[in-house]
Amino acid sequence: MKQTKPSYRVRPETAVLTSGFDPQLSVGAARPPVYRSSTYVFHSPEAAERAFETVLGRAPASSDGGADLIYARLNHPNAQIAEDHLVPLERGADAAAVFNSGMAAIVTVLLGFLERGGSMVYTRPLYGGTQHLIHQIIEPLGFVAHAVPAGDNRAMRAAVEQAESLQLILIETPANPTLTMSDIRFAADCCAARDPRPVLAVDNTLLGPTFQHPLLHGADLVIYSATKFLGGFSDLLAGAVLARDPRLIQHLRGMRALLGNILQADESWILDSRLSTVALRMNRQSKNAQRIAERLARHPKIRRVLYPSLFEDADQIRIRDAQAEFPGSLLSIEIDGGKAAAFDFLRNLRIGRNAVSLGGVETLVSHPRTTTHSELSAEELDAAGISDSLVRISVGTEHWSDLLNDFTNALAAADRGRE
Ligand SMILES: Cc1ncc(COP(=O)(O)O)c(C=O)c1O
Structure with missing residues (x-):
């Protein structure tokens, strides 16, 4: 969605209500409508060609920064509006992608950043579903996953130093349900010591976006089960990933289009309406x-x-x-x-x-x-x-x-x- 930003810098509580949605694009509606269309009409065959060139990364995005709309599995206005409102809430973030659950966000990160022969390090405990996902899908696919006890810097350093072809570190802090905290800055420093540098992803569901800001401590990706505090009323399943580097989010959006796990229009609208509180x-x-x-x-x-x-x-x-x-x-x-x-x-x-x-x-x-x-x-x-x-x-x-x-x-x- 075209951005309508005030001309001066505003704080997150203000930005969440003022950026990212231009009422003039929606007959003046003060609240965004729900765009339930699964597909979008091109104004010319050339525009259709250009939209596909853009989405495949062969042409730059349009000057207002928004990707042209093609088909709702790839992108849709309500996902964009929710993403634009999530960004100011996460300190250090420049881009966001919404998913149809926290698990969808996590699996997209794992499959998006692990490549053939790669390995990952994760803190334990993790939310049970995430740990189960690693055992049931990630390890059987051939990826090696090393667990380190939450909060144990020495074990983190040893695992990061020793893991072969390390591509991803996943930290959940505080850990669900023991509340043990892991040191984000330390993990970021461990990542920086490796070449190529692995991606550091932090599941920030328990304290973010209000009380903990992993991107400011060197994390590359922040993951949410937006079903929890972001949604806030136990009536919605959603997930989100945010990053400072928009290329990481662009990559995840490509994965999301293939996996078909974008947050649907109604759910995006509900999530968006909860973000200001x-x-x-x-x-x-x-x-x-x-x-x-x-x-x-x-x-x-x-x-x-x-x-x-x-x-x-x-x-x-x-x-x-x-x-x-x-x-x-x-x-x-x-x-x-x-x-x-x-x-x-x-x-x-x-x-x-x-x-x-x-x-x-x-x-x-x-x-x-x-x-x-x-x-x-x-x-x-x-x-x-x-x-x-x-x-x-x-x-x-x-x-x-x-x-x-x-x-x-x-x-x-x-x-x-x-x-
Ligand atoms: C820390 C954490 N991460 C991820 C998830 C998974 O999120 P969802 O249930 O939205 O798929 C949960 C769910 O409880 C969680 O507690």
Whole structure:
């Protein structure tokens, strides 16, 4: 979409509402319409030829920077509008591509940047689906994938130095569901020491785009499950990738056209409509979560609360202070009494809902070992610290003291049930 930028620099909260959509191109509509067309009419056969030359990289893009529209699997106005609004939210980004889920974004990055004979390094734990994707599709295709424990710089350096034909590093920080942080700057420096330099991709779903800015720490790609905070209401599946270098995004758009996993027009419109409130929601959710986490940490039935403001490990504190502005709204608790106690806690919740996913305005609570991360082997789960007693809480925008009461009541009820 043709850009309508103010003549002076504006901050992300302003840019998300003022850039990237020109009402004059849509009969003056203040909100973008949904363009549900699967195909686009060319004004001449020459224009059609030029559009295909451009999309195949044989001719430069048109002077307004927008690719000519051809067919909605390649590109469509609502994807472009959402992408134009995502860019100002991600510090350091110059281009974005939207996908029809977070997994679609991740698989497109992996297949887009791994070439025959190549290898990758990834931090563990990752979201269970991502780890499963590596085991079920990436490794059987012949790519070597080296896992390093999240937050372990020494292991990261060794893996990056030793991996043959290393093409990609994938970091999820903080890691889902242990909240362990990995050092983005350190991984970027490891990448820079290799020739050719591998691509560094960071899954920023848990803290971005508001609290953590991987591109400013040397990452090449930022990946999102936009189903989470960007979408914000648990009613949409979407994914996004952003980069400083538009050529990386151009490459992913080419892959996206072949894989057919672009975000559809209606979903792009919904995602776009949520972007102006992402910082408001994330700030409120993070404040709620911090108040709750710090109180639950003193609860006698809770062995441990995993949450960035409660880190005790000096290295984790160093990484947090270097790259995370606020602790975010995901926390995990380890409840005394193992799986039975964890399940009782879930059963007795009245406000928090026992559901997977995270980042929505409603509080969601789950047991990762038997749900989101159940594809992993017992050995991988243990190595990652995803125990039977671990419960993950995604804190929403409800009043924090109602949530705290709900959690303490559920802990007490669970206890009574077992007396
Ligand atoms: C950190 C992280 N990355 C990626 C994904 C996958 O995203 P989606 O469910 O939108 O495909 C998830 C899903 O929970 C996630 O938590």
